[in-house]
Amino acid sequence: MDEKYTFVFAVIESSGWLAPVAFILFHILRQFIFIPVVLVCIVGGILFGSVFGTIYSLVGLTLLSAGSYFILKMFPALNQKLLNLKQKWFxxxxxxxxxxxxxxxxxxxxxxxxxxxCLMERKPALGEYVKSSFLANLPLAFFYTVFGEFISEFTPGIIILIMMGLFILFYTLREKVRVIKWQEFFHQPS
Structure with a gap:
């Protein structure tokens, strides 16, 4: 098994600039072959190291998001299906x-x-969307590239703690808005 890894690393080192370009293109194409983003980021960390793996993953994910922007604008039926899914989930x-x-x-x-x-709803202009997409992809690329190797070794208890931490972050980062109904606002005492 070690000979296979050695061979893969030797091929990547000898390919020069083609390996990062192929990795970035793979980030864009991975959605069509149903490979999770997490897995690709983990592989980027293994192949290119933490710094370059994060950079290449960020570039690939940002290009993927920009491509999604144009595809969803060209196919409003697909956009509507995803909006319906958003309403079911959130x-x-x-x-x-x-x-x-x-x-x-x-x-x-x-x-x-x-x-x-969801990001397109928040930032409908292309420039704002790409910038926000880059910022939203940054934790994903960094976390799974750097710590991806160790996630598979976590115990179920650690995984539950991580998921609870993510839920707390999700809750605290929400937009704080209070909706007051018409009858409550103009409530007349009896």
Whole structure:
């Protein structure tokens, strides 16, 4: 098994600039072959190290999000399906903040394109969307590239603690809005 890893590392080292370009393109194409983002970021950390793996993952994920922006604008039916899914998961009228989206991207089973739609609702202009997408992808790329190797060794208790921590972050980063009904606002004492 070690000979296979040695061979893979030797091929990557000898390929020069083609390996990072192939890795970035793989980030864009991975959604069509149903490979999770988390797995690709972990592989980036193993192959390129923490710093370059994070940079290449960020570039790939940001390009993927920009491509999703154009695809969702070109196919409004697909956008509407994702909006319906958003309403089922988060409720009607829920607008997630960029911080909440960043935290949800850390949860492996949350649909990546669904979060892109949530981000498009928050930041409809392309420039703002790409900037927010970069910021929302930063924790995902960093966390799974640097710590990805060790996540598989965590005990179930540690995983539950991490999920609870993510839930607390998600709750505290929400947009704090209070809706007052018409009757409550204009309540007349009897």
């Amino acid at each position: 409720g009607y009228g829920a607008k997630l903040t960029v911080g909440q989206i960043a935290v949800l991207r850390l949860v492996p089973f949350v649909h990546y394109q669904l979060l892109n739609v």
